[in-house]
Amino acid sequence: EDQVTQSPEALRLQEGESSSLNCSYTxxxxxxxxxxxQDPGKGPEFLFTxxxxxEEKEKERxxxxxxxxxxxxxITAPKPEDSATYLCAVRGNQGGxxxxxxxxxxxxxx
Amino acid sequence: DVKVTQSSRYLVKRTGEKVFLECVQDxxxxxxxxxxQDPGLGLRLIYFSYDVKMKEKGDIPEGYSVSREKKxxxxxxxxxxSTNQTSMYLCAFSSGNTGELFFGEGSRLTVL
Numbered sequence: 001e002d003q004v005t006q007s008p009e010a011l012r013l014q015e016g017e018s019s020s021l022n023c024s025y026t027x028x029x030x031x032x033x034x035x036x037x038q039d040p041g042k043g044p045e046f047l048f049t050x051x052x053x054x055e056e057k058e059k060e061r062x063x064x065x066x067x068x069x070x071x072x073x074x075i076t077a078p079k080p081e082d083s084a085t086y087l088c089a090v091r092g093n094q095g096g097x098x099x100x101x102x103x104x105x106x107x108x109x110x
Numbered sequence: 111d112v113k114v115t116q117s118s119r120y121l122v123k124r125t126g127e128k129v130f131l132e133c134v135q136d137x138x139x140x141x142x143x144x145x146x147q148d149p150g151l152g153l154r155l156i157y158f159s160y161d162v163k164m165k166e167k168g169d170i171p172e173g174y175s176v177s178r179e180k181k182x183x184x185x186x187x188x189x190x191x192s193t194n195q196t197s198m199y200l201c202a203f204s205s206g207n208t209g210e211l212f213f214g215e216g217s218r219l220t221v222l
Contacts, residue, residue: 032209043213091209100153
């Protein structure tokens with residue numbers, strides 16, 4: 001069964017304190033790993049798609065990396081506006097649906 | 111930017127009422143989805159559709175139905191709302207075969 005586990009559940013950082021969020025997955029035939037950002041009371045906003053181990057993608061202070069078992073979302077010198085819940089999802093061969101993790105709630109204090 | 115518009119951001123309904131949640135996309139995308147999101151349970155797929163008049167059950171279809179009469183509109187229907195259907199409902203579309211989902215703003219439904 002396809003499964004996604006995100007850790008930690010919550011992360012508190014000081015402004016400028018770099019860190020990483022983890023997304024561990026098991027999937028039959030990875031067809032894509034997706035990262036989303038979700039602000040309170042709003043729909044998830046698409047950030048990145050990664051398709052194969054070794055692939056990396058960057059956007060401003062965010063960098064996503066992928067191995068055969070997990071993905072990391074690295075946040076460099078975060079700012080308070082980076083505070084949000086970050087969701088990870090995978091798409092496998094089983095019907096092509098996205099399977100979402102529970103999310104990591106990130107809080108960045110000034 | 112492509113947009114997904116959900117008709118109501120906040121709704122309050124009574125147990126037993128029929129509820130319609132509407133979702134409209136402004137491009138010609140075929141694949142549309144309805145999810146619900148609950149604390150501790152994450153995003154769960156209710157129904158999806160790959161074309162007009164076509165629908166497929168997701169992981170939690172019980173108590174819900176959908177309608178897709180036109181390509182741009184995908185409606186979620188609660189035939190008889192119950193308190194355990196209080197949730198955030200999210201509509202999404204996917205573009206081509208890449209799999210990325212693009213979500214609407216969400217509809218927060220409270221059933222009393």
